Amino acid sequence: MYNGGKIIAGLIIFVGLFTFPIFYNMGKTSAMPEPKLDTPVIKQLVEKRCVESKEYMRANHMQLLDNWRDLVIREGNLVYESTGGKKYIMSLQNTCMHCHSNKKEFCDKCHNYANVKPYCWSCHIPPKENEI
Amino acid sequence: MSINRRKFLKIAGASALFGLTGASAIEELLTTNAEASVSPGPEALTAKRWAMVIDVSKIKTKEDYEKIIHACHSIHNVPDIGNKKDEVKWIWEEEYENTFPGVSDEFIPESIKHKPFLALCNHCAKPPCVRVCPTKATFKRPDGIVAMDYHRCIGCRFCMAACPFGARSFNWRDPRPFIKEKEENKEFPTRMKGVVEKCTFCSERLARGLKPACVEKSNGALVFGDLEDSNSEVRKVLSANYTIRRKPEIGSGPSVYYVIGGNEHA
Numbered sequence: 001m002y003n004g005g006k007i008i009a010g011l012i013i014f015v016g017l018f019t020f021p022i023f024y025n026m027g028k029t030s031a032m033p034e035p036k037l038d039t040p041v042i043k044q045l046v047e048k049r050c051v052e053s054k055e056y057m058r059a060n061h062m063q064l065l066d067n068w069r070d071l072v073i074r075e076g077n078l079v080y081e082s083t084g085g086k087k088y089i090m091s092l093q094n095t096c097m098h099c100h101s102n103k104k105e106f107c108d109k110c111h112n113y114a115n116v117k118p119y120c121w122s123c124h125i126p127p128k129e130n131e132i
Numbered sequence: 133m134s135i136n137r138r139k140f141l142k143i144a145g146a147s148a149l150f151g152l153t154g155a156s157a158i159e160e161l162l163t164t165n166a167e168a169s170v171s172p173g174p175e176a177l178t179a180k181r182w183a184m185v186i187d188v189s190k191i192k193t194k195e196d197y198e199k200i201i202h203a204c205h206s207i208h209n210v211p212d213i214g215n216k217k218d219e220v221k222w223i224w225e226e227e228y229e230n231t232f233p234g235v236s237d238e239f240i241p242e243s244i245k246h247k248p249f250l251a252l253c254n255h256c257a258k259p260p261c262v263r264v265c266p267t268k269a270t271f272k273r274p275d276g277i278v279a280m281d282y283h284r285c286i287g288c289r290f291c292m293a294a295c296p297f298g299a300r301s302f303n304w305r306d307p308r309p310f311i312k313e314k315e316e317n318k319e320f321p322t323r324m325k326g327v328v329e330k331c332t333f334c335s336e337r338l339a340r341g342l343k344p345a346c347v348e349k350s351n352g353a354l355v356f357g358d359l360e361d362s363n364s365e366v367r368k369v370l371s372a373n374y375t376i377r378r379k380p381e382i383g384s385g386p387s388v389y390y391v392i393g394g395n396e397h398a
Contacts, residue, residue, distance in 0.1 A: 052168070069283060073279065073283075075170075076172055076273060076274075076275075076335075077170040077171060077172050078173035078176065078339045078340070079171050079174075080168060080169075080170050081168060081170070081171070082168050089173070090170070093318075093320075093321060119324075122324040123322055123323055123324050124321045125209075125316065125321065125322065
């Protein structure tokens with residue numbers, strides 16, 4: 001092999017650089033995101049319950065929203081009666097964000113952590129948040 | 133180990149059975165929220181086929197036109213980009229010869245020849261735009277409205293080529309910077325770069341029991357109602373006045389009718 005030393009040294013450096021992030025982060029855990037639920041509207045709620053149970057929403061909010069958009073736009077529905085019998089208007093921008101008016105502290109917290117980039121906000125207008 | 137005939141048939145039978153029933157079984161397992169139910173709003177306005185009549189003689193001043201157009205465009209966050217090439221419009225002014233090209237005779241009253249006509253999506257009975265849409269992003273609702281599902285639009289612009297009325301606009305650029313912040317309707321989404329948009333007959337307002345925004349602001353010049361209900365307001369206007377439609381010869385069956393009214397000065 002011509003220039004064997006250089007090639008092998010180069011390979012070692014390359015592998016070292018390439019795997020650096022893995023070794024650097026090994027054994028560390030990044031803090032779990034804690035989405036905030038302390039908006040004024042939520043604080044005033046007597047029963048602090050979302051459209052469905054917390055566990056259901058945590059696991060399935062994306063399916064729920066996806067269903068909602070088809071139910072509203074394609075099938076012409078408006079009102080969602082949840083398992084508890086309460087009625088809600090199916091609207092991300094008006095219903096969800098009415099309570100969760102803190103997109104940065106609520107939606108973005110987990111989405112950033114999980115590195116998912118939903119494109120809701122390229123059309124739907126998020127509520128204005130007070131910049132601190 | 134070789135497989136014998138009997139064994140092969142057993143496996144094939146079992147696989148076929150799973151293939152036939154498995155998909156629906158999995159679907160059943162995935163829908164966990166069977167108890168919730170959905171319905172249209174209690175105040176929703178319904179019809180078999182929505183239609184509009186525009187009484188051209190009742191819209192007189194420039195302000196009348198601006199008021200109607202502005203009502204629509206501000207409620208729906210339609211951007212004002214300011215140049216013809218990138219323009220986005222849901223309802224707009226059109227000259228007589230471009231509105232009714234098949235019947236644009238030479239010697240008609242000057243007052244009509246140069247009068248602006250309000251043009252919008254005609255919500256055709258057989259919409260050519262719906263036929264060509266490859267993703268079914270635009271579709272015909274049972275109540276006659278040609279609706280848009282912006283989530284599905286891929287921006288191919290086939291619908292724009294198909295529409296005989298130029299009622300569709302493409303978002304060549306991000307529309308957000310061109311919506312004045314003060315006028316932004318926080319209850320309605322904007323669109324994003326790369327989708328086609330158009331008038332929706334205010335389906336979101338109908339669902340809440342409200343007439344379309346343009347109709348509300350028109351002082352009776354625009355009439356909205358059910359074409360298949362013989363007692364509806366549109367049918368009354370249609371039976372009392374001679375009306376024309378845009379390019380009926382194409383056969384798409386537009387749902388927007390125009391009462392021309394004749395010479396104002398006669």
